[in-house]
Structure formats: structure tokens, C-alpha cells
Amino acid sequence: MAEKILMKGNEALAESAIRAGCRCFFGYPITPQTEVAAYMAKRMAKEGGTYLQAESEIAAINMVYGAAAAGARAMTSSSSPGISLKGEGISYMAGADLPGVIVNIQRGGPGLGGIQPSQSDYWQATRATGHGDFHLIVLAPSTVQEMADDVFEAFDLADTYRTPVMILADGMLGQMMEPVVLPERKTEFPEKPWALTGHKNQRPHNIVNSLHLKPEDLERFSVERFERYETIKANEQRAETFLVDDAEIVLVAFGACARIARSAVNKAREAGINVGLIRPITLWPFPTDAIEASLGTACAVLTVEMNMGQMVDDVRLAVNGRVPVEFFGRAGGIIPTPAEVLANIEALAERCSAAKTGGDAR
Amino acid sequence: MKTVFERPHALCDVPFTYCPGCTHGITHRLVAEALDELGIEGTTIGVAPVGCSVLAYEFFACDMIQAAHGRAPAVATAIKRVNPANTVFTYQGDGDLASIGMAETVHAASRGDNITVIFVNNAIYGMTGGQMAPTSLAKQVTQTSPYGRDVSSDGFPIRVCEMLATLDGVALAQRVSMDTPRNVRAAKKAIKKAFEYQIEGVGYTIIEVVSTCPTNWGLAPTDAMEWLRENMLPHYPLGVYRDVKAEGFADVAEAALARDAEPECDPCTEPIEASEPPFEDAPGEVGSQAGDV
Ligand SMILES: Cc1ncc(C[n+]2csc(CCOP(=O)(O)OP(=O)(O)O)c2C)c(N)n1
Ligand code: SF4
Numbered sequence: 085m086a087e088k089i090l091m092k093g094n095e096a097l098a099e100s101a102i103r104a105g106c107r108c109f110f111g112y113p114i115t116p117q118t119e120v121a122a123y124m125a126k127r128m129a130k131e132g133g134t135y136l137q138a139e140s141e142i143a144a145i146n147m148v149y150g151a152a153a154a155g156a157r158a159m160t161s162s163s164s165p166g167i168s169l170k171g172e173g174i175s176y177m178a179g180a181d182l183p184g185v186i187v188n189i190q191r192g193g194p195g196l197g198g199i200q201p202s203q204s205d206y207w208q209a210t211r212a213t214g215h216g217d218f219h220l221i222v223l224a225p226s227t228v229q230e231m232a233d234d235v236f237e238a239f240d241l242a243d244t245y246r247t248p249v250m251i252l253a254d255g256m257l258g259q260m261m262e263p264v265v266l267p268e269r270k271t272e273f274p275e276k277p278w279a280l281t282g283h284k285n286q287r288p289h290n291i292v293n294s295l296h297l298k299p300e301d302l303e304r305f306s307v308e309r310f311e312r313y314e315t316i317k318a319n320e321q322r323a324e325t326f327l328v329d330d331a332e333i334v335l336v337a338f339g340a341c342a343r344i345a346r347s348a349v350n351k352a353r354e355a356g357i358n359v360g361l362i363r364p365i366t367l368w369p370f371p372t373d374a375i376e377a378s379l380g381t382a383c384a385v386l387t388v389e390m391n392m393g394q395m396v397d398d399v400r401l402a403v404n405g406r407v408p409v410e411f412f413g414r415a416g417g418i419i420p421t422p423a424e425v426l427a428n429i430e431a432l433a434e435r436c437s438a439a440k441t442g443g444d445a446r
Numbered sequence: 447m448k449t450v451f452e453r454p455h456a457l458c459d460v461p462f463t464y465c466p467g468c469t470h471g472i473t474h475r476l477v478a479e480a481l482d483e484l485g486i487e488g489t490t491i492g493v494a495p496v497g498c499s500v501l502a503y504e505f506f507a508c509d510m511i512q513a514a515h516g517r518a519p520a521v522a523t524a525i526k527r528v529n530p531a532n533t534v535f536t537y538q539g540d541g542d543l544a545s546i547g548m549a550e551t552v553h554a555a556s557r558g559d560n561i562t563v564i565f566v567n568n569a570i571y572g573m574t575g576g577q578m579a580p581t582s583l584a585k586q587v588t589q590t591s592p593y594g595r596d597v598s599s600d601g602f603p604i605r606v607c608e609m610l611a612t613l614d615g616v617a618l619a620q621r622v623s624m625d626t627p628r629n630v631r632a633a634k635k636a637i638k639k640a641f642e643y644q645i646e647g648v649g650y651t652i653i654e655v656v657s658t659c660p661t662n663w664g665l666a667p668t669d670a671m672e673w674l675r676e677n678m679l680p681h682y683p684l685g686v687y688r689d690v691k692a693e694g695f696a697d698v699a700e701a702a703l704a705r706d707a708e709p710e711c712d713p714c715t716e717p718i719e720a721s722e723p724p725f726e727d728a729p730g731e732v733g734s735q736a737g738d739v
Binding site: 107108110134136138139140142143144146147148149150151153154155156158172173176180280281282283284285286289290291292293294295 | 487488489490491493500501503504506507508509510511512513514517520521522523524525527528529531532549550552553
């Protein structure tokens with residue numbers, strides 16, 4: 085069995101990326117993700133790869149664009165304000181069908197915001213990381229172990245579907261230390277016949293491009309890309325479920341927030357309330373199927389987030405009016421406490437039982 | 447029959463999208479001839495910009511990538527580092543290179559990235575229909591400087607070669623022009639030399655091509671050449687602004703060490719007052735977040 089070691093989330097993620105074959109890392113310092121860059125700076129040269137501190141987040145993501153086009157497994161990481169700058173390059177990567185991994189260790193926003201953990205870039209990650217019609221695969225780890233596991237898998241997902249993949253974590257996961265078992269090194273990688281390596285007069289020249297001046301061409305590429313997104317939706321939705329089978333109240337929470345929600349679920353169960361939790365692991369594609377499947381005995385759904393209510397939109401779409409969907413969140417970098425979540429559960433439970441005896445809760 | 451003139455192999459057999467009399471076409475040809483003569487078409491990767499030359503990926507027969515506006519140097523930097531054996535060039539206009547992409551330009555040059563930049567300076571934004579560029583001349587009338595570029599509000603035109611030549615990472619910075627057959631031949635030599643330096647690993651090379659935009663200057667092609675000579679060349683003098691090999695150095699690192707050893711100006715005659723040693727205070731614990739935004 086591989087050894088369990090104590091590591092910081094950011095560092096476990098960085099080491100795991102190297103083991104996944106990441107040989108190019110382009111970064112720019114920003115709290116609370118800087119350890120990723122520092123770790124890469126220490127390790128990458130020894131791995132025969134490239135670490136470069138770019139002049140800006142814009143340059144860093146465009147370096148990922150270039151390195152991915154040249155066939156390398158490439159990654160960049162940043163935190164919220166820096167991810168905004170990366171939007172341009174992410175859109176170009178999506179447009180040119182390039183694989184690559186982007187890590188967002190979120191802090192509170194908008195603007196310069198703060199440096200404490202937050203989940204306020206959910207909309208940006210799942211809706212509009214950049215201009216144009218496109219999606220990213222978005223993975224949301226909730227433990228240091230998953231920081232390592234998700235990034236390891238992200239490179240494969242990126243290559244399989246030729247799409248950028250985002251790890252949407254937050255400052256709490258980046259900064260906390262937990263025991264982790266690091267993945268074994270990956271030794272086999274997919275061929276990339278489309279990559280820019282020089283044609284050596286043996287094949288037609290490869291072009292990596294997102295420009296299609298004829299609207300018909302641009303539409304055709306967009307339609308093709310969205311067909312691929314349908315495959316991703318069918319194959320890659322992931323969620324963890326906890327005590328949902330008999331749940332009257334179903335909590336939905338992701339990332340670090342899911343840990344708090346889980347504590348609240350345990351406390352509520354002790355108090356005799358039937359509560360369960362769904363933790364989306366893929367934020368795009370959103371695990372709609374898992375949420376639908378959990379509604380059997382549900383009377384209400386409660387989403388818990390570290391923002392003003394963003395994922396709740398996707399939950400409402402998944403629930404599709406079958407039961408009421410409530411939201412509880414803290415913003416600005418404040419982490420909700422299990423007690424606060426429990427209070428929300430108790431209030432909902434009361435309403436549910438009142439509805440059962442008195443009629444319709446909806 | 448002996449063939450005395452033909453399309454360079456490194457150019458695809460497709461019509462250019464450039465306006466009649468635009469020197470983007472000649473510049474493409476010179477780059478392609480250099481690739482042919484050096485036999486590097488099969489190992490070269492070109493980066494197309496945003497601007498009139500955005501479709502360069504359809505014209506050059508080597509592997510090509512199209513970059514976001516101004517970001518070509520960052521893209522080229524990464525490609526070169528993934529595969530140092532490839533020859534990598536960017537082809538950029540003045541808006542692309544000196545406006546939106548100035549940071550990427552300066553930093554690729556300062557890192558001494560072993561890439562070649564072909565910089566087409568036509569003192570205007572061509573593709574978007576003739577707006578002011580950072581290289582537009584003082585008093586030059588453009589769509590967005592309708593009363594002529596007013597340097598007191600719009601700033602001064604940027605001389606890219608002169609500026610980049612101050613950076614240690616630059617191996618070759620040369621300004622050429624397309625206005626006469628003689629200058630075209632000199633441009634060809636410069637472009638080829640830049641690629642040769644890259645192959646030898648000397649460092650960052652940039653060839654600035656003073657070029658025309660007859661369409662947006664509102665001039666016939668021959669008059670545009672005349673305008674270039676009369677107005678652009680005085681502000682953008684042709685010449686070599688930095689050539690570390692001509693100075694006798696093998697590469698930019700060697701040249702930079704020598705520059706440090708011999709300061710170009712006299713040291714300050716005022717005695718520098720002893721001050722507190724820097725970093726007296728602990729710079730903060732590693733990983734500390736205090737005050738770090
Ligand atoms: C981010 C972004 N901003 C603006 C544009 C619009 N745009 C297209 S070409 C261009 C100017 C290009 O001028 P230059 O680099 O001088 O090249 P030229 O067309 O003169 O050859 C601009 C501003 C864009 N495509 N992307
Ligand atoms: S608009 Fe100007 S720069 Fe562009 S192709 Fe026409 S003449 Fe050349």
C-alpha cells in the first residue's frame with residue numbers, strides 16, 4: 085500500500101499533477117494558491133519540465149495554451165481575481181479544443197475582495213469563464229486527498245475530451261493539512277496527432293486555431309463541441325451521497341462547505357431528523373441525475389454554500405419544482421458553522437412536519 | 447527550362463488576404479524564403495497574431511497556431527520550452543505587439559526566450575479599419591485620432607527596437623523596411639539571421655519591419671511607400687539596435703554579464719549615504735498571508 089503522508093492541500097495537488105504527467109506549469113503569485121507555484125518551482129526542473137513565473141495571469145494561461153498545443157500536459161493555478169484574467173485564454177483553449185488544467189483556489193470577491201476561503205466563483209466556473217459558447221469540466225474537491233485525486237484525473241479528462249478542466253477548490257482546502265495517499269506516477273499517455281511538433285515533411289501542417297470567419301463553420305464547430313458536452317454529461321456526472329435514502333431534507337453542498345454540511349447532517353440525525361447530503365463532485369456537468377434520484381422521500385432541499393447563492397440555481401433546475409429548494413450561505417470569506425446549518429435544517433424540518441399534519445408545504 | 451523564380455516552399459499555394467500594395471505580403475515571402483533556405487519548414491512552429499495577419503496560419507506551410515490579441519510571445523515561449531528543438535516565430539502587428547501585448551513582448555524579450563519575432567510596424571491598426579496604434583506618428587490622422595495624434599494627450603509613438611535593445615535578453619533587434627528592393631534584400635538577410643541566431647540558441651530576436659497600410663493611410667501603394675520614407679523612417683530609423691554576436695558574445699547570458707562588468711555610463715559621483723541594510727526586518731514567514739492581497 086502506498087504511504088499516507090501529511091500534506092497541505094495546495095502541495096498535494098501540485099505533487100499529484102506532476103505524477104499525472106504535468107510537465108509545464110505557468111503561474112503568478114496570489115494568495116491563497118501560491119504554494120502550488122512554489123512547489124512546482126521546487127520540483128519541475130528536477131522532473132525535466134518547465135516552471136515559469138509568468139508576467140501575469142494572462143500570460144500564464146496563454147502559455148498553457150501554447151504548451152497544450154505543443155502536446156504537453158500543462159497547468160496553471162490562481163485564485164479568484166487571477167482567474168478573471170485567465171478568462172481570455174480559457175476561452176481560446178476551449179475554442180481551439182485544447183486540453184489543460186486550471187486550478188482556482190477561491191477567495192472572496194468581487195474585485196480584490198479578501199483572502200479568506202470562498203465559493204463565489206461558482207457562476208464564473210460553470211457559466212462563463214470566458215466569452216463564447218463553451219463549458220469546462222469543473223471538479224470540486226472537498227479533502228486534501230481529493231485535491232490530489234481530482235487533479236490527477238483532470239489531465240485524463242482534459243485529454244479524453246480535448247477540453248480545459250478546472251479544479252474549483254478554495255482557500256480552506258488549499259491551506260489545510262491532511263493525510264493523503266498520493267497517486268502512482270502515470271507512465272502512459274494518449275497520442276496527440278494534432279499537436280504542433282513540426283511536420284518534418286511527413287504530414288500536412290497542423291493548425292491550432294479558434295477563428296472561423298464563416299458563421300456556418302463556427303456554428304458547425306460549436307455544434308460538434310456541444311455534442312461532446314452531451315457525452316460528458318452522460319458519462320462524467322459525479323456526486324457523493326450520504327444518508328439520502330430516507331431523507332426528508334436533502335442538503336446539497338460542495339467542496340469545503342460539504343464537510344460542514346456533513347457535520348450538520350450528523351448532528352441533525354442525532355436529534356432524530358432524517359437528513360441526507362449530496363455532494364456534487366463535478367460542478368459541470370452538474371450531477372442532476374443524483375439529485376433527482378434523492379428526492380424519493382424528500383420534503384425540501386437545502387443548499388449550503390460559501391457565497392450569496394450560486395449553485396442553488398443548478399439545484400433548482402435539477403429539482404424542477406418537485407419540492408421547495410432553500411438556500412443558506414455565508415459570503416465574504418466567512419465559513420458557515422455546522423450550528424448555523426443545523427438551525428436551518430431544524431427550521432425546515434418543522435415546516436415539513438407542519439405541512440404533513442396541516443397540508444401542503446409547497 | 448530553368449526555373450528562376452517560384453513560390454517559396456514554406457508558403458501554401460493559397461491567395462493572400464492582404465490589400466494590394468500591402469507589404470505584409472512581401473514580409474510573408476521573406477520569412478518563407480528564410481525557412482526554405484535554412485531547411486527548417488518541417489521543424490518550425492509559427493504563431494499568428496490578431497490583426498491583418500491573423501490568417502497567417504493559412505499561408506505558412508509549417509505547423510501554426512493562432513494566438514489571442516497580443517499574447518503571441520507567451521504562446522511562443524511555452525511552445526519553445528515544450529520543444530526546444532523546434533524553431534518558433536511570432537508574426538505580429540504594432541497594435542498586437544506594442545499595445546495589448548506589450549507586457550508579453552517585454553517579458554519574452556527580457557527572459558531571452560529563444561524565439562524570433564517578426565514585427566510589422568505600419569503605424570496603424572489595419573484590420574479594424576485604421577485606428578491609432580502605439581506606433582502612430584505625432585499628428586498622424588487616424589480614425590481614433592481624427593485631428594492628428596496629439597502627443598500631449600495620446601502620448602508618443604513607441605520605438606520598439608530601441609526600447610527592447612536595452613533588455614539583456616535580446617540577442618538581435620533590427621529595424622528593416624520594405625520600401626526599396628535594396629531594403630527588401632537587407633530585410634531578408636536580417637530575417638534569416640534572426641532564425642539562424644535562434645537555431646544557435648543565442649536568444650530572443652526581433653526584426654521590426656517598417657511597413658505600409660495603403661488602405662487605411664488612404665494612399666495609393668506607391669504614395670504609401672513615399673509616405674513611409676518621408677514620415678516613418680525619420681522616426682523609426684533603420685538599423686541594428688542590438689546584436690550580441692556582432693559584439694563578440696556567444697549568447698545573451700554572456701553579453702549580459704559583460705554589460706554588468708562595464709557600466710555604460712559613469713557611476714554617480716555623489717557618495718551614496720549608508721542606509722539601513724535592506725531586508726533587516728524579516729520579510730515575513732513563508733506562507734504568511736498577513737497583508738498579502
Ligand atoms: C482582445 C481583443 N481586442 C481587440 C480586438 C480587435 N482587433 C482586431 S485586429 C486589431 C488591431 C490590429 O492591429 P495591428 O496589430 O497593428 O495589425 P495590422 O492589422 O495593422 O496588421 C484589433 C484591435 C481583438 N480581436 N481582441
Ligand atoms: S488593411 Fe492595411 S495592413 Fe491590412 S492588409 Fe490592408 S493594407 Fe495591409
